[in-house]
Structures are given as C-alpha cells and as structure tokens.
Amino acid sequence: MSPSRRAPIDAGRRRAFVGLAASAAATSPLARAAEAFLPGPEPGPKSAPSRAVVAVGRRPGVLAAGGGLEPKLLADGLGAAVARAAGEQTPVLAMRRLFRPKDVVGIKVNCLGGRGVCTRPEVALQLAAWLQAAGVPAERIYVWDRTDRELLAAGYALSRSGVRVFGTNDDGWGDLVDWGPSASRFARVLAEDLTAVVSCAVLKDHYIAGASLSMKNWYGAVHNPNKLHEEGCAPFVPALSAHPLVRQKLRLNVVDGSLGQCHGGPGRVPRWAWPYSGFLASTDPVAIDRVGWQVIEARRKEAGLPPLAAENRGPRWIEAAARLGLGVADEVRIERVEV
Amino acid sequence: MERRQFLGAVAAGCGGCALARPDGLEAEPFQDPFQASRPLAAEEGGLNPVPARWNKALPNGWVECGVCPRGCKISEGERGTCGTRENRKGQLYTLVHSRPCALGLDPVEKKPFFHVLPGSLALSLATPGCNLECRCCQNWEIAQARPEQVRTMSLPPAEVVSLAKQKGAPLLACTYTEPVVFAEYVVDIAQAGRKAGLRTVVISNGYVQEQPLADMCREIAAYKVDLKGMDEGFFKRHTGGELKHVLETLRRLRRGGTWTEIVYLVIPGQNDSEAEARSLARFVRDEVGPETPVHFTRFHPSYRLQNVPSTPIATLDRCRSAAITEGLRFVYLGNVPGHPGESTYCPACGKPLIRRTGMAVLENRMKGGACPDCHRTIPGLWV
Numbered sequence: 001m002s003p004s005r006r007a008p009i010d011a012g013r014r015r016a017f018v019g020l021a022a023s024a025a026a027t028s029p030l031a032r033a034a035e036a037f038l039p040g041p042e043p044g045p046k047s048a049p050s051r052a053v054v055a056v057g058r059r060p061g062v063l064a065a066g067g068g069l070e071p072k073l074l075a076d077g078l079g080a081a082v083a084r085a086a087g088e089q090t091p092v093l094a095m096r097r098l099f100r101p102k103d104v105v106g107i108k109v110n111c112l113g114g115r116g117v118c119t120r121p122e123v124a125l126q127l128a129a130w131l132q133a134a135g136v137p138a139e140r141i142y143v144w145d146r147t148d149r150e151l152l153a154a155g156y157a158l159s160r161s162g163v164r165v166f167g168t169n170d171d172g173w174g175d176l177v178d179w180g181p182s183a184s185r186f187a188r189v190l191a192e193d194l195t196a197v198v199s200c201a202v203l204k205d206h207y208i209a210g211a212s213l214s215m216k217n218w219y220g221a222v223h224n225p226n227k228l229h230e231e232g233c234a235p236f237v238p239a240l241s242a243h244p245l246v247r248q249k250l251r252l253n254v255v256d257g258s259l260g261q262c263h264g265g266p267g268r269v270p271r272w273a274w275p276y277s278g279f280l281a282s283t284d285p286v287a288i289d290r291v292g293w294q295v296i297e298a299r300r301k302e303a304g305l306p307p308l309a310a311e312n313r314g315p316r317w318i319e320a321a322a323r324l325g326l327g328v329a330d331e332v333r334i335e336r337v338e339v
Numbered sequence: 340m341e342r343r344q345f346l347g348a349v350a351a352g353c354g355g356c357a358l359a360r361p362d363g364l365e366a367e368p369f370q371d372p373f374q375a376s377r378p379l380a381a382e383e384g385g386l387n388p389v390p391a392r393w394n395k396a397l398p399n400g401w402v403e404c405g406v407c408p409r410g411c412k413i414s415e416g417e418r419g420t421c422g423t424r425e426n427r428k429g430q431l432y433t434l435v436h437s438r439p440c441a442l443g444l445d446p447v448e449k450k451p452f453f454h455v456l457p458g459s460l461a462l463s464l465a466t467p468g469c470n471l472e473c474r475c476c477q478n479w480e481i482a483q484a485r486p487e488q489v490r491t492m493s494l495p496p497a498e499v500v501s502l503a504k505q506k507g508a509p510l511l512a513c514t515y516t517e518p519v520v521f522a523e524y525v526v527d528i529a530q531a532g533r534k535a536g537l538r539t540v541v542i543s544n545g546y547v548q549e550q551p552l553a554d555m556c557r558e559i560a561a562y563k564v565d566l567k568g569m570d571e572g573f574f575k576r577h578t579g580g581e582l583k584h585v586l587e588t589l590r591r592l593r594r595g596g597t598w599t600e601i602v603y604l605v606i607p608g609q610n611d612s613e614a615e616a617r618s619l620a621r622f623v624r625d626e627v628g629p630e631t632p633v634h635f636t637r638f639h640p641s642y643r644l645q646n647v648p649s650t651p652i653a654t655l656d657r658c659r660s661a662a663i664t665e666g667l668r669f670v671y672l673g674n675v676p677g678h679p680g681e682s683t684y685c686p687a688c689g690k691p692l693i694r695r696t697g698m699a700v701l702e703n704r705m706k707g708g709a710c711p712d713c714h715r716t717i718p719g720l721w722v
Contacts, residue, residue: 226422267415
C-alpha cells in the first residue's frame with residue numbers, strides 16, 4: 001500500500017493520540033512542557049511549539065571496561081531521561097503516556113558506524129522492555145535499521161519473534177514518494193506497519209551535516225541516503241523529518257551518548273570517541289538535536305578542535321527544522337534538565 | 340539466479356518482443372531476466388566489491404573518490420553520492436563491477452548514436468547507480484538506487500563480449516544508468532571488446548573527472564553526453580550537479596578526438612527556450628565542433644516531473660532550426676518517430692543520406708563515409 005493511501009489512517013491515529021495526551025497533560029507542569037511537541041498537522045510556523053524539554057541522564061561508568069553497558073547505570077540514566085522527557089516519574093509511565101498498547105512501535109536505531117559508534121543494543125532493548133511494561137506487546141515492538149548486515153555488525157541479534165530486530169534490507173522499500181528536496185522509497189515497515197516511532201540515534205559528528213543525531217537518523221529509513229548530503233544536508237534533514245510518515249508517528253527521541261564521537265564521523269574514529277556516559281531524551285526532535293550539537297561542540301573544544309561552523313559544517317538544518325515548525329532550536333526556549 | 344540461467348534468459352528474451360529491422364535482423368528489447376530469481380540478500384547483497392580506481396587516501400582512513408567532480412570524501416563504512424563506492428577500512432571499493440542490473444540488445448539508434456555504425460546492434464548494459472539525480476530520470480528504479488536494492492547478475496567483461504558475439508552485436512553499450520559510476524567495468528569491458536573486434540560506446544551525463552574520462556576514452560569508440568541544460572541554475576536544480584563540469588567534459592572529448600554526440604532533452608517550461616537552444620548550439624559550434632551531432636529529444640513525464648506535459652513537436656522544431664541557424668551541421672530530433680528530423684542530410688547538397696524512423700534505419704545511402712551525390716565527407720564511425 002502506498003504511503004499516501006495510508007495518510008488518512010495516520011491522521012486518525014494522530015487525533016486519537018493527541019486526545020489521549022491532552023487528557024494526561026493536565027497532570028503536571030512537566031507534562032505540559034513535554035506536550036509542547038506533539039505530532040501535529042502539516043508543518044508550518046503556527047505549529048511550532050513554544051518551548052521544549054531535553055532531559056540528559058549521565059551516569060559515569062555506564063560504559064564498562066569491556067565495551068558493554070552496565071545494566072543498572074543504563075536503566076537509571078536512560079530511564080531518568082525518558083521519564084523526564086515525558087514529564088513522568090518513571091520510564092514505564094513515560095511509555096504509557098506516549099504509546100498505546102495497540103500501537104506498533106518502531107525503534108529506529110543507527111548502526112552505520114558499527115559496534116564502536118552505534119545505538120547500543122542494550123539501549124534499544126531497554127526501551128523495548130519499558131514499552132512492554134507499559135502494555136505494548138513484544139511482537140508489536142520493532143527495532144530496525146537499514147540492513148541486517150549493519151545490525152549484526154553493531155552487535156544486535158536478529159529476531160523474528162518477540163521484539164522484532166531486523167533490517168529493511170534490499171527488498172523492504174516501498175513506493176517512490178516525492179518529499180520536496182528529493183524523492184525516496186521509504187522503508188515499508190515505516191510506511192505500512194508502524195503507528196508510532198522512536199528515533200534512537202547516536203551522539204556523533206558527521207563530516208557533512210556537522211552532527212548526526214535524532215533527525216538525521218531518518219536517513220536510514222529511505223532508500224537513497226547517499227543523495228541527501230548536498231548543502232550540508234540542510235534542505236533534506238528537516239524536510240524528511242517533516243514528512244507525515246515520520247512526523248505523525250514520532251513520539252520520542254533518544255540519543256545514545258554512552259560513547260560519543262566529536263570528529264571524523266559518521267564512521268568510527270576511535271581517536272575522537274569519548275565516553276559521554278549519558279543519554280538524551282525529548283519529545284522534541286529539534287531541541288534534542290540542538291542539545292546534542294552543544295554536547296559535541298563542548299567536547300570538540302576540550303579536544304582542541306575548532307567549532308563545526310569554522311569547518312563550514314555547522315548543522316544549519318537544526319534552525320531550518322525549527323522554521324518548519326518541527327520543534328524548538330532556540331536555546332533560551334529549551335529546558336535542558338540534567339537528571 | 341545462476342549465470343547460465345541468466346544467459347539463457349537473455350537468449351529467451353531475445354526471442355520475443357522483437358523490433359523489426361529493414362535488414363531482416365531483429366533488435367529485441369531484453370526481457371526481465373530476473374523475474375524468477377530470488378532476492379539477492381542471500382547472495383551477498385548482490386555486491387561485488389572490487390578495489391576502485393581513481394581515488395586517494397585521506398587521513399583518518401577516509402578516501403577521496405576521483406571518479407566524478409563531486410570528489411566525495413568518504414569515511415569508513417560510508418559511500419559516495421552515487422551509492423556504489425564504499426570505504427572499507429580505508430580502501431575504496433566499487434560494488435558494481437561485473438554486476439549489471441539491466442541488459443538489452445538495442446539498435447545503436449536507441450542510444451542515440453546516429454553517426455556510429457547505423458543500423459547496428461549494441462549489447463547494452465547498466466549497473467545500478469548514478470552521480471546525479473535528474474528530476475526526469477527515466478530509469479530511476481535502477482539509477483537512483485543503491486546496488487543492493489536492485490537485482491543484479493554476475494557478468495564479467497569476458498562474458499559480456501562473448502554474449503555480444505553470440506548475438507551478432509558489433510557494439511557494446513554502457514548505458515541506461517550512468518557509466519561513470521561503473522567506469523572500471525566500462526574500461527574492462529571495452530578492453531575485452533577491443534581484443535575481440537567489438538567497439539564500446541558510452542552513454543553518459545558527462546559528469547566525470549579528467550583521468551577516468553581519459554582512461555575510458557583510450558578504450559572506447561564513442562561517447563554520448565546528455566547535456567541537461569545550458570543554464571547553471573537550472574542544471575543545479577534539475578540534477579544536483581554543476582554544468583561547468585559537463586561542458587569541460589565536452590571540451591576534453593573534443594581535444595581527445597573521441598567521437599562525440601550530444602543529447603539535449605527539451606523539457607517544457609524548464610529548458611526549452613530558443614535562447615537556450617542557441618546557447619547550446621554556439622557552445623557546440625565553437626568548442627566541440629559544428630559537425631558534432633546534436634539530438635533534441637522529446638520529454639515525456641517521468642520520475643519527479645510527472646506534472647510536466649510532453650514536449651510539443653513545435654518546440655523541438657524551433658530548437659532544431661535555431662541550432663541549424665547557429666551553424667550546426669547535424670541536428671536531429673528524438674522520440675518523434677517519423678519526423679524528418681530523425682534523418683541525416685548532407686550539409687553540402689541537402690540530400691537525405693540516412694533515412695530513419697523511430698530506432699530503425701529505413702535507408703542508408705552513404706558511400707565510404709561520404710555523400711554519394713556530392714561526395715562531401717560525413718564525420719562518424721561508419722565501418
């Protein structure tokens with residue numbers, strides 16, 4: 001089924017979700033802040049939220065000596081961030097607030113850089129566990145990326161039962177969709193199966209875009225990411241994030257910063273990797289990318305590297321996304337909360 | 340699909356959907372040989388990583404691709420804009436060498452080449468990928484895809500040559516997508532073909548750097564350039580590339596002496612003004628040569644230009660007249676079957692030399708590469 005034919009269904013789901021969220025929003029100020037960004041109508045200045053919350057859960061030592069993640073610290077740091085992003089006390093309550101049991105939830109991970117600089121499997125699976133605790137059945141939770149090959153290289157175990165873990169692969173692309181700056185085939189799983197998505201990205205530098213964070217993660221949901229890098233990705237990242245297939249399904253953004261990379265990305269360059277030991281979470285894709293960019297810039301400064309703008313690769317697409325009404329890019333209007 | 344099955348499918352495909360030719364041969368659009376094949380995920384993604392030529396190592400394991408003017412700087416695990424060249428541990432690989440996704444037996448007029456062995460068959464092939472993204476791409480399913488997203492088949496250069504000989508095709512054509520992105524394969528096919536007495540032609544957007552162009556031109560017989568427009572702004576909007584590089588390619592082809600023909604797809608409301616046709620003609624006249632064949636071809640809605648109508652014939656006629664007025668000697672129309680502009684006329688005496696309709700040659704009066712009436716030499720590859 002073509003994405004365009006599904007659009008009315010998505011719109012219906014969105015209305016139901018907005019209604020659900022609105023009723024919950026009355027519960028707390030934090031919740032109201034998190035409500036600032038909700039999947040909304042077609043992008044435009046009027047739909048821009050006024051403020052946003054980005055929660056940062058840092059837990060030194062979460063990156064274990066052997067390269068794995070300490071489960072307790074992961075659950076604590078990531079859980080605190082997710083909970084705060086949704087304005088709830090626990091990550092399970094956050095998931096319950098953002099997702100419905102009948103949703104089919106896709107957790108889009110980024111495995112391009114391989115084991116060293118990817119969304120860690122532990123992070124994606126922890127999110128899946130909280131979703132299940134919130135009532136979403138395991139078989140309605142998909143952890144997915146471009147290919148099985150990249151998932152395997154990043155340490156994921158493919159699965160076709162329980163929580164699904166799989167790649168779009170060669171034959172998983174849908175009909176051509178012209179989305180403005182380019183035309184792409186979207187992953188069928190996104191276009192046809194999922195009702196809600198989590199962008200679960202990596203905290204890393206990108207040699208063209210400046211940074212690869214939550215919004216750029218959607219490059220892995222179209223068949224032709226190689227065609228989307230002109231002009232520092234500025235025309236493409238916002239437009240792709242604004243496409244209804246993404247925007248109307250996006251509920252949560254998470255950036256895995258257990259191990260970040262401040263230069264040389266998107267591939268792995270160990271010299272520029274550092275244990276940020278933290279996780280970012282927000283319902284606002286623009287705000288989380290703005291904060292992620294700040295984190296990368298701060299690390300670059302510590303490492304003696306020039307600002308991204310000095311290398312002519314400041315992520316201009318963040319402001320462009322804000323102009324499209326996708327979220328908040330203005331630091332003053334972003335509440336960055338260390339949890 | 341095994342190679343034997345594939346080649347069998349080629350033979351079978353060549354038996355159907357025939358385009359009748361006046362000389363009794365048949366030029367057959369190739370039938371999809373992949374219909375019965377399984378997805379290639381189990382076949383290493385259909386990729387054939389071969390070390391790429393024309394690149395240089397950069398610090399931190401990056402590589403700069405030197406095939407096209409984009410000069411993509413590619414980090415570990417990434418690919419360039421074309422999607423066919425991947426950095427694996429600091430070494431750049433082409434993933435499409437010997438992996439065609441389209442194979443056909445076409446008349447050379449389909450390319451179009453009008454001054455290269457008229458009426459001959461060309462075994463034509465393409466691998467996935469392109470370094471531009473034209474809004475009117477006619478083969479976007481394969482040109483705008485990454486190689487693992489398209490079903491391909493192993494067909495090394497020697498097999499290409501033997502298939503062409505088996506089918507009686509004197510020409511090998513690298514076409515359909517963008518040969519520049521599979522330039523290594525082009526060079527290897529052309530070398531193998533030359534040794535077997537076959538000529539190779541390239542149908543390209545001309546978006547190529549100097550060295551790979553030179554290396555291809557050493558082996559091939561002719562190069563056709565799709566010149567998308569004569570306005571830098573339009574070219575950028577329409578293709579994502581820069582026109583100046585294509586113009587430079589045309590100059591290099593001229594300097595290198597490679598037989599060149601030029602196609603200009605006339606898109607209503609976008610690049611169809613008489614001024615642009617004149618600009619094109621003046622450039623060709625002054626910098627490529629007035630005897631260079633130029634084909635103004637008719638646009639039909641495709642890819643991202645579904646809302647633009649087909650080009651009116653009157654517009655094509657106007658472009659052709661303008662180019663002739665500017666001094667070009669061989670100006671053709673394409674995608675207009677039966678139009679007099681498909682035929683070749685002697686620039687000296689004006690008499691028809693090669694009459695064509697569609698992709699078929701109806702009559703060829705050329706004698707020894709010249710007009711039989713006034714003996715004016717007609718440039719091209721005639722024997």
